Amino acid sequence: MHGNRKVSDERLLQQIESASGPFATATELSEQLSITRQAITDRLHALEQTGQVKSKRCGSGIGWWVVDNGP
Numbered sequence: 001m002h003g004n005r006k007v008s009d010e011r012l013l014q015q016i017e018s019a020s021g022p023f024a025t026a027t028e029l030s031e032q033l034s035i036t037r038q039a040i041t042d043r044l045h046a047l048e049q050t051g052q053v054k055s056k057r058c059g060s061g062i063g064w065w066v067v068d069n070g071p
Contacts, residue, residue: 007033012043013052016066023056023063 015032016024026044030037044064047053055064 007035009043009047009052012040013047013066016053016064023058023065025061025063027061029064 012029012033015029019028026037026040029035029040029044033040041062044053044055048055048064051067053064053066055062057063
C-alpha cells in the first residue's frame with residue numbers, strides 16, 4: 001500500500017483528469033485532497049509504475065497526467 005489511503009486511486013486519477021490544465025502537480029493535488037504532498041508523490045510514482053499516469057519535470061516541479069489507454 002502506497003501513501004495515504006483515505007483517498008482511493010480512482011479518486012486521485014479523477015482529480016488529475018479534472019485539473020484546469022493538461023496536467024496536475026502533487027502540490028495542487030495535495031491541497032485539493034488534504035493529503036501531504038509526499039504521500040501524493042509516493043502514490044503517483046506507484047501509479048506511474050503500473051502505467052496509469054505519466055510525468056514530466058517542468059522547471060522545479062513535476063506535472064502528472066492520466067494515461068489514455070484508448071478503447
